[in-house]
Amino acid sequence: MKEYNFREIEQKWHQNWVANKTYKVSEDESRKKFYVLNMFPYPSGAGLHVGHPLGYIASDIYARFKRLQGFNVLNPMGYDAYGLPAEQYAIQTGQHPEVTTFANIDRYRQQLDKIGFCFDWDREVRTCAPGYYHWTQWAFQKMFNSFFCVKCQKAQPIEQLVKWFEEHGSADLNVACSEELTFTADEWNSWDDKKKSDVLMNYRIAFMGETMVNWCAGLGTVLANDEVVDGVSVRGGFPVEQKKMRQWCLRVSAYAQRLLDGLDTIDWSDSIKETQKNWIGRSEGTEVQIKVADQDFDFTIFTTRADTMFGVTFFVLAPESELVDKVTTADQRGAVDEYIKYVKGRTERERMIDHTVTGVFSGAYGVNPITGDKCPIYISEYVLAGYGTGAIMAVPAHDSRDYAFAKHFNLPIIPLIEGADVSEESYDAKEGIVMNSPVEGKTAFDGFCLNGLTIKEAIKATKKFVTEHNLGRVKVNYRLRDAIFSRQRYWGEPFPVYYKNGIPTMIPEECLPIELPQVEDFKPTETGEPPLGNAKVWAWDEQNKKVVDKSLVDEKTVFPIELYTMPGFAGSSAYYLRYMDPNNSEALISEKAATYWQNVDLYVGGSEHATGHLIYSRFWNKFLFDLGISKKEEPFQKLVNQGMIQGRSNFVYRIKDTNTFVSLGLKDQYDVTPIHVDVNIVKNDVLDTEAFKAWRPEYATAEFVLEDGKYVCGWAIEKMSKSMYNVVNPDMIVENYGADTLRLYEMFLGPVEQSKPWDTNGIDGCFRFLKKFWALYWDKEGNLQVDNSEPSADSMKTLHKLIKKVTADIEVFSYNTSIPAFMVATSELAQQKARSRQVLEPLAVLIAPFAPHIAEELWEALGHDTSVCDAQWPELDEKYLVESSVKLAVQFSGKVRFTMEFPADATSEQMIAQVMEAEESQKYLEGKQVVKTIAVPGRIVNIVVK
């Protein structure tokens, strides 16, 4: 028999694909487009492990399938090349991050090439390439030159706003801003450039703002919220503290409503949608003005429970609120200052873990506008400065946090809901009938009364009342915060910004990109400037329009350039657009490419990006959509989150204080320490003892206590990592079994979206299958045994069953069930001795998405001179699936008793009659009474007897 020589086959077809540019795509108006995309990888130094290609394989199968169905498929790949590891390596070794990054990219490419993906490599992007980040810088400038109009829910050119200011000042403004400013046209016109620039920053979509940032001293930079977990940095695990800094920010919050609404239009999993909804955190509530008693100012609180205004017994301000200083009375000043000092000394982490009640009385009182009651104003860290107005009204009876605070400071608690017992804890539920509003005997402003209403009605009534009496207004708040857009790093996109007499000014669009300068040292400067402070050639010559030496700065025509760089998500937010037209030097993408490719139809990647990349990308795309660049409001129509591949670690058990290792089954008889052992010297949990001795010098003299002549290792499921010695490299699998087997096995392992452990043990099954599949086509002498004979009905049925199953499975990403279908079909066809071209040719096409190399080889052997990629996906013909008879389970009172054959088109009545007459039935019917008969044609027959 002709052997299945995967090495030869795979090498041959890899070369063939490269030579013929089989996977090159271009816009083709005659065919429908389909855009498949994977989240591009950060090329880390460790290379790919067996978990990385999972999503690539899944989407590659889909891409190939769509191509076979006649779509013009875009399936690109690139690299998210900016990142911390390369920079930290650079700091340690002095090696330029570009050098290590490029070396890693080459390694990735080599590994990827072995797996047989249908990527169009001519479209590769690298975020660190000037030709790429040109457009990152460009988009930033566009955001700088835009503001967000709330009324039309759209980005608009900043000139429009300037014009408005010149004519109307801030009157009737309804735009997204950092804080509400009030000024007249005359005031605006009288301001100098610096002041105007400062005011405009309040409205730009990319703006500079004083904000509390997550400062990570260990990394020497600020981090985005999603880069911090449990108060420490995701990368490196360094502590993170809150710090006020002047930073570039993106006004993502302006798009909160659109980001929320858009979720209803896309085909993503409920869990990711839910995560994004929570992250955006829309909440409808009421803002109420609170007058400070005996002082001449008021403040605003935000509440979603306007119905509880009669139960307010105190107010609370966030410690960071600027109101604190204003309200604090002279005799409480000392106590307040001490408290603020205490709060500042607490790290983010401490505040998150420790929820004990702390706070201090400010000395001032706020007036409840509805009851006229004076309530004390406290300051406490349980109120957050960054949400709402940084001030709340406290209703201890119906909010557990207020309740804890009231108990601690002995403040009154007024229950407002009928039947609610608040003696032990607050009643937070939003269900019940309102009472005590107002408390009997007391009067409220304008006779306002809520008693007897449900909570929902009461909220509505209060909103109406507050608005009508000008006490406050209805307000929607979002938890989503603006994204901090600067990093104090070297290895990132430089900002195309220079400082002209302190005014941030954009480098002209036609001068982009401005390239990352060379530096001597990748660390921050001695004066604490970011690493770009080390760059010599880093000043902007306005007249000559070029980057010049820093020593030439004269503040007249030559100015310093921004020292910050952009964060990781800058380059990854619009890369899917760039793939459409990756080499365009005139525009991010041409109108033609954008119109043809529209957006990503299928996006595959990890769910860990739910609140980072997938929010930023949607935001970025919406902005570009407003500009007319992107043609779809949502960038990723369907999202599939592939699960993580975990490692399966192996252990050996060393008897304490010896160099003797005992096999798993016997370890309980000794005092042993489990030790991780490299999974590559273990097969089916049996240790290769010689390889173990050679693994490390200290084990060279190891002795073993065997069971049944073998050393059996223990195992555990852990994260795949070097330190656990459980990393399985795809190259090794490809070397031993071939790429087609690897592809098949990765899909066979389980549902794509599920996390699952890697276990190389099972791979033999897939390898055997491919050998059997191969053997369908070749006889013992190694000749193609496919002929033009008429196929048997059985073979056609097998084939069409498979077409049906596989076609349906691919559409829903259920590859793990189509591979068993192939296995079953293969053994059926082998048994049927199927030789007909009518069966075996479509079969080769069916397997092409999964195992492209073997499919190409067979396709060629069948006499085709074009790639199997250009074949046609076999069409299902249901007529082959029609059964003449069906074998059904016969049940008596729901219990299956025997099976029986029925004509396929038998009616319920016929089936029941047939069962009643059957010989086997008699013993179940004897002496019993038939209560009921159920028969579903093609499904089941059930006779209920008593």
Place this chain on the structure above:
RNA sequence: GCGGGUGUGGUGGAAUUGGUAGACACGCCAGACUUAGGAUCUGGUGCAGCGAUGCGUGUAGGUUCGAGUCCUAUCACCCGUACCA
């Protein structure tokens, strides 16, 4: 606390969506071929029992002729989030 998800053999996982639970594969057992097997092929393999048969989808109820699937309660684990007023 809140939100989302998952519980099926020794293992990974199937189940036409309410109709013969355990497809397929690994592992294991037996056999064949072999100097050999960590190669290949054949058969067996949910549990208990010699057997007929009984019991079986985290647990306890319910709906139904019939439940892994639907409903109620409960437990366990995983993921996300964290004082959001």
